[in-house]
Amino acid sequence: MTDTVLSIRNLTAFYGDFQALFGVDLTLRRGRALAIIGANGAGKSTLMRAITGILPSPAEAITLKDRPIGALSAPEVLEAGISMVPEGRRLFPSLTVEENILIGAHSRIGNGYWTLEAIYDLFPVLKERRHNPGTALSGGQQQMVAIGRALMSNPDVLLCDEISLGLAPVIIRDIYAAFPRIRESGASVIVVEQDIGQALKVADHVFCMMEGRITLSGAPGDLSRDAIHDAYFGVSA
């Protein structure tokens, strides 16, 4: 079990009275990429929020390298080694591009593989725009900033929530082109995608969610389009 980085057991999550996750189980192994797919409102982002500590979860439900982290707050989870590219990018409008990237290393620099220079190397276009406000960039460039920002803490686990949302196919291709290097740096990755084709391309393993539950999982090659469709909508087309 030593190569298990992140393990989730029977995770539940609530927004007030409203239960959004019903007992999710999931295991991520070192150096792997895992994709989570599902329809709108399936609970994918909620799962990400629970992992990163934005939403409270039971202490033992989430373990990172055998350490229970369910009860930790968001900053503590980051320091433990999980960072996230949040849904909708969420750059800080008052910060420049460079500051947005630098703030990723505010309280953790991990093994130091990713530095400002390394990020500029990965996404050269950002270097030209580094003094612009983060929000003045195109959607794709903003997404690069968000990824760079998350990498700056050199996490063990990188969570990406719908990073292709609203981006043109060519840009999506550019962004996903960075993934091999990210995995090379030692980070394991979880990507959340609605774009099934994209998800199947990058991941070693796919989980499908519906209404707060995992309804299907397996290696991309083993999953038929129909099975995915069923898991997605709960009905056969």
Place this chain on the structure above:
Amino acid sequence: MSLLTLDRVSKSFGALKVADAVSFEVAPGEALGIIGPNGAGKSTLFNLITGNIAPNAGRILFDGADVTRKPPMSRVAAGIGRSFQIPQPFSHLSVFENLLVAANFGGGHHGPHAAALCMDILERTGLGGVADATSGGLSLLQRKRLELARAMATSPKLILLDEIAGGLTEAECGALIETITSIHAEGTAIIWIEHVLHALTSVVERLMVLNFGKMLMIGEPDAVMASPEVKEIYLGIDV
């Protein structure tokens, strides 16, 4: 004469163009479906029509009047009802009260008549059993039904539905289609954004495809669905 007319309506958020000179018309009593990839600007289009956000350019006409600069309240009064993609119930009010607000203010109904109307809608949308429950505690499915019911309670001439069929079982989906069909049959015009295509195509008469804020095409559902372009950009299937 058309009920709703959009005339080269544009909207950007900073550098991001989410509506790019969109023009189309909806006839009274017509049902129009909208599809498009995530982030294409579908919900934004609804916000423009309802007045929750103001366009940067273009005109919106409803029922013969220019409503481009009108606030949402007066558009509701004129007959535009909507549901939100992410349900936004008045969470401290009961389900019944949620509808009552809409009937009182948006529909202009009062007294026992308003209450009776709300009860009727609750029955039709399958929420009769939870009428007195606090809406904050509803399940996702019930919240989506509440969105539909609340929009109906404003007695709209045009009702805007944003992804209300996502995540339903086959039976639930069938019931929903039945409700929407009945609304349609009463002469209410419908614009429906939906990813569950079979549900959508069983109701709408025309289908519109949106991509990067631009209207890609509009027409017969079957014809639209058959287009290879749609297959590629929307379904993500290489053809």
Place this chain on the structure above:
Amino acid sequence: KSGPIKIGYVSPQTGPLSGFAAADAYVIETFVKTARAQGVEVEVIVKDSQSNPNRAAEVARELIVRDEVNLICVASTPETTNPVCTIAEAEEVPVISTVAPWQPWFIGQQGNPADPASWQDFDYVHHFFWGLEDNVQVFMNMWDMIDSNKSVGALWPNDGDGNAWASDVGMPPALAGAGYTLTDTGRYQNLTDDFSAQINAFKQNDVQILTGIPIPPDFTTFWTQAKQQGFQPKMVSVAKALLFPESVAALGPLAHNLTCEVWWSPMHPFTSSLTGQSCADLAGEFEDYAGRQWTQPLGFIHSLFEVAMDAIRRADDPTDGDEMAELIGTTNIDSAVGKIQWGRDNVPPFAKANVSKTPLVGGQWRMQDDGGFDLVIVENGLAPEIALTGALETLS
């Protein structure tokens, strides 16, 4: 005589005006002790107006309705005396009032202050203190002693005191009569942060004498700004702001040789009708008791109870409000603040039934070598019986 007599006492013991009430505890304690020793059972119910007129009205009602007091003594500023007197008059309860110039007290309680024809006198409330005309006279006497161009600048705020000073019963007519020219820029609000407008006007009109009745923080602001902006009058005579040693000390060296009105001091040659103490003894005993310097209200608050005691002694039934009110009106005693007698002719006819005037002199603050301040009496034109303790000096 019948059982314990209940006296209500109202003053601003907390809040911005609390400086006036510093001697309250001492005075009341000695009064009750002395009265008892003289065989009169009194009970004093003390209420705090919190420096708030609304609260003063409320506690007056409480004293009358709940505690059913036979007599009310009230002291210190129109903000406290007026609400209490207005209510007591309506409720027909006798009041002895002091420490507020009589014009804001009397005229301020009239429904229409602007229309003298409508003024009415009172049946139950009596006030003793000096009037604006006395203060004006004392100040002008001091100014007459120095060599100046007779150009006076005024700092009168838009509050009870300022409006009274600026009115027709206040300083302007007196100044005109005595050949002084006045620069009055208008009624500013209390707690103003900048007095450049006034300073500019004063400089422009070559003002050599400054007067006014500002609150202490405003005078500090004004006076430092005046120094900074090069306004150098020969004489500064301000009322209210320089009353208490604390506010003078707060000014530091800038307060040297400022002049003010003096209503009472240990140097006054009077004796208490209650305890037989001289003013110096009274002040000395207070300083021992409280561990702080004497203040001017001490004498007057003491005298409130002198008047009360005198009326009680004379009354058949001190609990009969009507009788007490009438008896107070016929008071004639030599008190620690001088003669107190209503109905004298040194007050205009409309007010003389309710107002008795006490003497007023002029003083100047002198900085001592140790940095402390002494109040020196430099003018006694209205009350020659009060001896001078120094000669007037001009600033700079």
Place this chain on the structure above:
Amino acid sequence: MIWVDTIVQGILLGGLYALFAAGLSLVFGIMRLVNLAHGDLIVLAAFLILTVVNLLGLSPFVAVLIAVPVMFAIGWALQTYVLNRVLGDDILPPLLVTFGLSVVIQNGLLEGFSADSQKLSAGPIEAASLPLGPITVGVMPLLTLISAVVVIFALNRLFYRTKLGRAFRATSDDAVTAGLMGIRPRNVFAIATGIAMVVATIAALYLGIRANFDPSIGPARLIYAFEAVIIGGLGSLWGTLAGGILIGVAQALGAAVNPEWQILAGHVAFVLVLLIRPRGLFPRAND
């Protein structure tokens, strides 16, 4: 010449208001917290300086160095133990808590120091002045304005040039996402309030030297500070300075016409600016 003098005096007065407002602006900009107790905290700081002056016989300019860390600690503790608990979408709890705090501080000071007027004595410099062409300008008011500019400049440096400032801005933009970066919003807020109290202490120094103070004068000063912050635009520190100066000049001009209108003129200027620009002169783009 009178008009030039009036405007110059108004600008100097504006410096005082800006100094009152700078701490408020910082806290307002970072956590949308309206601190109704800010005026009373300034008065508290003034009493603290006074106590140090009296106990150790120091000049107020030295005593302030001792008061600064104490006030920082008070601000830090206040935020950590009280204010952090009430921050949120609902503006009512923080308003009411700081309102309660204002009443508590004011009356606590009354209990402790009585209502007597106090003043900090800075010696001869208080009355000193500089001739500037045709007008004379007080040294202390000039120092106040310069301090306001320096404080605002320093806060701006801190805000835009340091790691801490980056964290301030990020937290203010989006506290949840800042948490994902390892920033602890509550800590950031506590430090911000601490710094605001440091600025309040500097304001207290000048307030105490300029005029008498007593426990009850906080709110009267606070209202001008709020006006400066709001006119300047949420979170804009230079805007706050501009706002303070605008109020100061409006008051001076009003007074020059008639002292009755002095304070009214400041308030009216505030209303007029907001009628024309409801979000202030220099609003941040994303509010």
Place this chain on the structure above:
Amino acid sequence: MTTSSKITLTRAFMALVFVALVCVPVIGSRAMVQDLFMVLTLLVLALNWNMLAGFAGLVSVGQQAFVGVGAYAMFGGVILWGWDPLPAILLGGLAAMLLSLPIAFFTFRLNGAYFAIGTWVSAEIVRLSLAQWKALGGGTGTSLPKGTTKDMLGVAQIKELLGVSSSAASDALTYWLALALATVTLLAGYLFLRSRMGLGLQAIRDNVEAARSVGVDPLRLKALVFVLTAFGTGLCGALLFIQITRVSPDAAFSVVDWTAFVIFITVIGGIGTLPGPVVGVLVFYILQRALADYGTVYLIVLGLIGIVIMLFARKGLWGMFTEKTGIELLPLRHRALPRSDT
């Protein structure tokens, strides 16, 4: 016990309390009448502020503007135009309502905390302006002419009826007016919140965007509440100052007396609950009685209680009570109709 019998019981209880209160001047002492007058007027102010801040989300710290203008208009009516105080009270209410229009026009452009400051500044402007009204004494203020309250409409009749002094009769009259005002304010508040307007307000409180999308106009609704509460507050201010008999800008526009206390009352009792102000005013009264002689300590205690309530029990004492017991005295709920089918 069924819901309807519970409601009948509470209604009967409230009617009983009301009747008892009406009888106070007849059977109680004058002290009691005056104390209750204070309690009732503070209650009126608190009910109005609660409606604003608790239900309409308009956190005003400038309510003293309406108290003060009500008082000044009443004094103007009596002193300058020779009106009887009773119609002059009405004038006070109307003047406050009139004043609320420009204040709303200005402050409604500001959101959230800005709004609070805006109302405060507005009140200051009104205070400073009225301090220039020389006919009513300017900054000095003025008193009601001697005897005004004794000659008030109705005092003579009450005097005869109860066989008391004219001061006691005028106390009784103002007390009954305060009782009527408090009762009407409470009832009107209840009916308003039960009406479609109240429903709209609650919808706005939950979600403004959604409320607009079902046709609720937040601005109009809030403006309506603002103007109506200004009317109530102005009436109350006029009534209060008949009893105080003396008006000055600082007293009439006292932020501590007419807004701070009122805020504490509402917060302690339970902001955003209908019975909250009633509970709060009783607690406030008891505290004031118990601590009045300690001067500032009383204010410190009040401030601390307010802070503690906001930190640990946002819905105040009444909120805590309903949470523990589930009892709702004045339910605002709209029940669904019984289902007709099956």
